[in-house]
Structures are given as structure tokens and as C-alpha cells.
Amino acid sequence: MKILVDADSCPGPARELVLRSAVRRGIPAIFAANRPIPGITGTGVVMKLCPPGKDSADNHIVELAQPGDLVLTRDIPLASRLVEASVLVMDDRGQVYTRENIRERLSLRDFMVALAENGLGTERTATYGKRTLKAFADSLDRILVRLMREKPRDQNREPD
8 A cells, every 4th residue: 555646736724735635644755747846755665756758656556556555636537546556645634535435526527627628617715724734634534444444454564
């Protein structure tokens, strides 16, 4: 089990929370981005700097992610690819993407992109405040506890 973070779009407070949770629980964490993100350090933590280019960080996350891992992203097309591969995905607000809701979210996202491309996009003023961070923290904690319980016994053993 590992945590993979699409670090380019993840708000700083959420990144810091994931970092602290991963280190405290001893869960490997990989932060992937196309640019250096300061402060990504700790035991079992890796900051993977991906080459410039469209979707290079996303593709790296898809390559590394396996069922039993947790991926954090607000990129809905990336989330869709991961959900189809049976990987658990949540956004930085604590919403979990599932097979039941990903198509609807992808369709809504595509609709909003089409509006924006035609000059009809809406203003986005959603803030990332204490309430949002608390919802994310609660959801992250619940998911990590569940994943750690579900982790196969072989992975809980110390190496020989």
C-alpha cells in the first residue's frame, strides 16, 4: 500500500496533511509533479519530478498505482483512468471517486470545459479553508485506516 499524490494541483494544506499522515503511519508516499514542490520530505516520502509535457505526471501515477493504493487528485480524467484500474481515488476535499460516480463527474467536467472553450465558462471562487481541510482530513483518516486493515497479512510482516 502506498499513497500517490498528483502534487501539481493539490493545495498546500492538503499536501502537508498527507505528508504528516504518511510519515506517522509509515506508509510510502509519492508526490508526482512537473515542477519542484518544496517541503516534500520525510521517511518513505519521494518527490518525483516528471518531465515537462501534458499528462507526464498523470501517466507516472497511473504506471505506479495498484489496487490497494490511494491516489489523491482533483484531475477527473486521471481519476477515471485509475478507477477503471480498481485503484482508490479521492480528491483534496475528501470526495471519493467510484465506478458509480466517475462517469457523471467526467461528463460534467467535459461540459464545463466545453463551456469555457466557447467563452461561456463560469467563475470559480471555491476556497480551500479550514472546513474543507477538516473534511479532507476526516475522509483521509477513514480511508487509510480501512486500507491498512485490508492490507494482506504478508505485507504486514517484517522482512526475513
